[in-house]
Amino acid sequence: SVLKKHKNGAIESYFTAQIDFLNVLSAIRARTLGWDEEKLLPLLIPGGNIPEGTFTESLRVPAEQLAKVLGVGPYGRLIASAMEEFRETGSAQGVERRMDGA
Numbered sequence: 001s002v003l004k005k006h007k008n009g010a011i012e013s014y015f016t017a018q019i020d021f022l023n024v025l026s027a028i029r030a031r032t033l034g035w036d037e038e039k040l041l042p043l044l045i046p047g048g049n050i051p052e053g054t055f056t057e058s059l060r061v062p063a064e065q066l067a068k069v070l071g072v073g074p075y076g077r078l079i080a081s082a083m084e085e086f087r088e089t090g091s092a093q094g095v096e097r098r099m100d101g102a
Helices: 008-032 036-045 054-057 062-068 075-087 091-102
Strands: none
Touching: 008 036, 008 054, 008 075, 008 091, 036 054, 036 091, 054 062, 075 091
């Protein structure tokens, strides 16, 4: 709500990216735990660039398609690269590290 009152493109971009990154991490963790949409949806933060349906779709696709499904939006390349690392390692730690460095 503060961002809506005081427009600042750089700050808005930063927070939007952080929301997308946190939602990607939530989706990856939910996937790893074998959770369904019902358990994932309450964890998602509104306000990002990636639509909610993208995260629920990521629970249903094969691991090979995660980069394509989640690698969307302004930080799509970074997210897609992190999803490839996740597919190779099966660990969300690399994904978190990459997104923290963005």
